[in-house]
Amino acid sequence: MTGLDRLSYQSRWFHVSPERKFLLWAVMMTLAFTLPPWGQGIEILFTAGLTCWLLRLSVWRWCRWMALPFGFLVIGVVTILFSVSRDPQSLLVSLPVGSYWLGITSSGLITANETFWRSLAALASTFWLVLNLPFPQLIVLLKRARVPRLLTEQILLTWRFIFILLDEALAIHRAQTLRFGYRSLPKSYRSLAMLVGLLFTRVLIRYQQMATTLDIKLYQGDFHL
Template sequence: MLNIDQLAYANRLRYVHPVEKFIFSIVTMGLCLAFTSIHLYAAVVVLMGFGVLALARIPWQVYLRLMLLPVGFLFIGVLTVIISVGGTGYDWIYRWDLGPLSLGIRHTDLVLGLNIFGKALAAVSCLYFLSLTTPMVEMISVLKRLRVPALFIELMGLVYRFIFVLMETAQKIHTSQSSRCGYATLAISYRSTSQLISSLFAKSFQRSAMLFTALTARGYTGDLQVLEPEFNYSKRNIGMIVLIELGLLFTALMFGGSVL
């Protein structure tokens, strides 16, 4: 089981109604995507961090590692926005002259890059809050309540299941190769990695066929039925969600946030 999946089943917000957590995360993420406001992005990141660390009691080391994962990709992507090539007439903050052209950072591009970075990071923090506090089975239950097409839900469940199948199969193959000195040198490591990938594809295809046969033998007709725990809506939680979302909306408007 993935570490993030274990935390979803063993956190302090585990028995909060999944619909409440889903609405809170999605509406907050919608505000981040709809408004352009650094203050809003900062407020969302802090709010979601408080929810994950203080309320759900997720270890801060785990949450920090998860938050650092997208930062590298965002940084590289934002660099392509911030650094521009142009003439000498631009509003450069800093530039390097390369003959008739200049390479540097303009004020407008810097603001745009920071907004993109903040928007993406705030949206990711919303998704982390949902995934760290809500198991996948309950997310699927919420999607069923929202009348999401059954085909999409079943594909989502099967893909999630096969994440674990792939990880387990890859780990077994890697252990077998390591016991035979399959990673003793760099050249052998490359060869072993290529063999691992090809074997992983073949074995995963075989496992998927076995899984489909097992499901068919148990009466599978395109809809997986699972037991779902019962939850009760909390008027207090709903009221807090409304107040928080109104506060975030006020923050976006108060500090000059523009729509899109």
């Protein structure tokens, strides 16, 4: 996540206003939900090329980042693709499972194909927005959209604590690795349990330090956004 955040500051469109980026994302999402599958495939290629050009990325790196959500997408599409029926004649391809038949119907095949390309196009568009919209610009966008201040502050604090959590987890994991804490499977489980317990304590300490810093700066309940 820290890598994605750094890349957003290196984008060629870093100085483009967040409203324009959001508008382009809205257009991409509209096309993703209205175009036929072949059009959605073209949009995916366009979005991938635009993302790689703006961020100076290789296509292989973009594909690796898309691999994790792509796996969840495939699982969801598979559940749509297969159906259970008592009549094997209604299935294009079927496999007997007890007194039922597991197979693929023509309507399920069409729905799965449409869902796959629509979701992938929407995912690529959202990924483009995340990679090209630095967090300060997101705060500006939320303020101009008249999002309640309390919700904006909660988003800001959550984003901040994500990095604190990652920083502490990496520091503990690095220390354990230097002491050969992950040399074997039993030691790995023991080190992981220690990491989780210690991480909770370290994050609470960091929170107390932040609260003390805010009190020193005469915090009155509102963040400067």
